[in-house]
Amino acid sequence: MNIFSFTAHFDSEEACRLLFKSERDKIGVECQRCGQNEHYWTKAVWSYECKSCRGRTSLRCETIMQSSKLSFLVWYKAMFLLTITKKGFSSKEIQKQLELHIMEKYNRETTKGTLKWVHITISNVKRNLLGNYHRIKGKYLQLYLNEFVYKLNRRYFGDRLIIANITGL
Numbered sequence: 551m552n553i554f555s556f557t558a559h560f561d562s563e564e565a566c567r568l569l570f571k572s573e574r575d576k577i578g579v580e581c582q583r584c585g586q587n588e589h590y591w592t593k594a595v596w597s598y599e600c601k602s603c604r605g606r607t608s609l610r611c612e613t614i615m616q617s618s619k620l621s622f623l624v625w626y627k628a629m630f631l632l633t634i635t636k637k638g639f640s641s642k643e644i645q646k647q648l649e650l651h652i653m654e655k656y657n658r659e660t661t662k663g664t665l666k667w668v669h670i671t672i673s674n675v676k677r678n679l680l681g682n683y684h685r686i687k688g689k690y691l692q693l694y695l696n697e698f699v700y701k702l703n704r705r706y707f708g709d710r711l712i713i714a715n716i717t718g719l
């Protein structure tokens with residue numbers, strides 16, 4: 551499936567839900583309350599209703615989407631991106647492509663840990679500048695910092711750093 555056939559098949563939230571329901575119907579739905587397998591379909595709330603106890607089971611129940619508030623369409627797009635290439639997409643790239651804004655929770659301990667590395671990096675910049683240059687000119691400060699960041703970001707390159715320096719990558 552390519553991007554054109556994907557968008558032709560999954561052009562709306564309802565199309566995604568209906569396809570998902572047809573696949574789920576093949577597997578069958580078990581009532582969360584009584585374990586019964588016979589259900590009515592209630593499209594108004596996109597849920598199965600148990601014929602025995604009237605308990606409701608949502609379309610998302612017991613799937614990867616159970617606790618998600620994202621639409622089925624977004625989930626389908628994410629799955630499409632995950633499977634379209636051999637290498638796949640990173641989670642950050644999927645967030646960017648789907649314009650998802652996932653909040654990361656920070657607490658006092660993770661902030662302390664992050665700030666510790668900020669202080670270490672600033673100390674290393676100072677030591678690097680004092681060790682390599684006799685005189686630091688303010689107007690070139692950004693260039694000194696750019697050089698430091700370039701090396702810092704490539705510190706694990708090993709021999710590849712030479713190639714990266716030559717090619718400018």
Ligand SMILES: [Zn+2]
Binds near residue numbers: 581582586602605
């Ligand atoms: Zn039931």
